[in-house]
Amino acid sequence: MKQHKIIIYSLFILAAFVMSACSKMDDYKKKYEPNGPIIYPGKLDSVQIFSGRSRVLLTGLFTSDPKIVKYRVYWNSKQDSIETAVTRTGGVDTAKLYIPNLPEGVMSFEIRTYDNEGHISIPVTVAGNVYGDLYQSSLINRGIAKAELQTDGSALINWADVNADDGVLYMQIKYTDAVNKQHDTVITSVATALSTSLPKFKAGGTISYRTAFKPNKTAIDTFYTDYQEHSVKADVTSIYLSNAGPFQRDLFDGRWGTLAAPWVTNAAAKNKDNGTIGGYSSDGGGTINWETWNNTPVVNGIVYQATSAPLPAGNYIVSFDAYSEVQSNSSVYCVAAAGGNGIPVLANLSTALGSINMFNGANVGGTSPNSREVKTFTFTLSSPQVVSIGFLGNIVGNGNPGSYFTVFNIKLYKN
Template sequence: MDDYKNIYQKNGPIIYPGKIDSLKAFAGKNRVMLTGLFTSDPKITKYTVYWNSRQDSIVVPVKRTKNVDTVKTIISNLPEGIASFEVRTSDTEGHISIPVNIAANVYGALYQSSLLNRGISDAAIQPDGSALIIWADVNKDAGVKFMHIRYADNNDKTHDTLVVSSPTAMVTRLPNFKIGKSLSYRTAFLPEATAIDQFYTDYQSRSVKADVTKLYISNTGPFTRGAFDGNRWGILAAPWVTNATVINHSGYGGYATDSGGSLVMESGWSGSPNIINGKIYQTVTLPAGNYIFQVNNYTEALDPVYVVVASGNTLPDISSLSTALSFKRFSSKLYTDEVIQVPFTLTQSQAVSLGFLSTMQSGNQYWRVTAVSLLSN
């Protein structure tokens, strides 16, 4: 009854070495790491890993000990997608084990292209001089691990800071942040919790909002005067420049005692002359960056009044208003308090004039500004 054995066991019984145990595969960037254990069969001398439908393989020598041996190998230069692996062991006599199979994800350029830097909801200088960064929420499964931030402090020292990500309600404080400077940051992603490689976005610049008024402009409200008529009208103190058409109250104008000291234009009342291309401004040199010229005003003006930011040492006439870097008109509604913001961008350090432009010749009209400020953004 055992005659059939001679057909299938001409060379003796078939022997299988011990197979690799606890085989695991860990995803990576165009690579996969395989780990496993050898718990028995001291005769094992190597194992072979096959992939790509067995068209590719690698042989890894094994030096067994009397204990449980842990082995690890990395398969590189893999295409993005799912990779399947077959592992077989061999012993000193050339016997080959039964296969152990496993699959893993491989990440690459396609995954990299899908990554976006974590958003920043707001970034602003705080009263203590720190920059407060409020991060946009992310899904906890998005794979965001940390943000790598670079910034300069008030001593021009560059800092590289890593902040570990939390999905929601995350804020970061950067101490002693230099006002007027931007930060740059990138985001690190781990595509799977056990992946062996992290992926990074490109560095991205982010401006930090700050009130830079005191750094660049002065006499910002309540406004101070130079010459004064002893009653209500005066001329704004430096560095404000007031052109002659605004000085239309018996040699005074541009300043009034209203609201504790305001920047003012008025025409019509008490026979005060019309104002043609009236200009009040100050000129400063600003570094490259994004800015907002902010104005607190009240208006009874009938004709257009403009808040203007212009290159150079003066403001343009109304006929050339389009040459300004940026401008915005006061509200046309009478008896209105409002805050006007005029954003502008400088690509290089340059002189700019910040101020007000109006032609007022339609009867009695008046407007005042109680405060101005300059914000970096």
């Protein structure tokens, strides 16, 4: 009986303690929740930030709480914000908000939702990159490894390889075809081994192109380099030169002769048949040739032709296929000079647009075809003009054998 009374007394003490605790909790709620318990609206779910140029795109999902009426996005340490109204449909709704005029760099954003009674959700924080002038300044046009006109009239562009993560999307190319039609085409980027064929390309023309980039795969804006001109190497020999090899003769004695028009041969180049012919040989089916056997030197001998029309401004390559054997004090130059009145003599060679000494004062081989070599030089025109292209020889003859050279063809490329 005594133990039963002790249990009843203990239960009474516990009940008093609980009632006291509840009273204190009620006092706390009255003090800190004068309007009742705190209510948090549903937060925005699945929030993502998509990078852009001086802006971002924020997306998210409203999956619960139909009482949400708006949301607010804060950034810049909550000094800036945007508020957007929400109309719930009863299902899952999507938030989509562009935030403009942002500084370049990593930005942190805080999103809170609001219901129709003014309650505020717990924050959702997310970060994203903003791109701008700094990123733009780092971009360079995709390189071109080679650009050449093909025999079928197309231009083949071989692009330099890039890293797959460089962000290159495509190259936009503008060019003119052989019938002067303008083209503007887009080439989707492939990181390696990419080639592009531009049909019916206008010989001697150029392409203008730019490269499109995205800073990351999900970025909402595309960045572009400036347009850049690039030459397409083209064999324009048939357009501006004729009788370019095998060479045709004019006067002829059975082996030696004089080049047919439009080649011009000066008197110093005629070292055969008592100075009546020279500069041409029937060797190899028709070649430009000087030979100094039997002490017949050539001093400032010149054969040249002027281009049939002004060459457009740009870069050019002169190429010729030759073999030779000369004495150490002999020289033969291939020369390009401005105007249609010929090429300069040796003393004035510095006035030429460009030239190359075929032999550099050295004995460079014999008559074997294995000693044939293609030699080139370049010149640049800042404005359209007629150009004279030809050969200047100063070849000594010291008995038999003397010196000689043979040119099988000459070509002109616009580069």
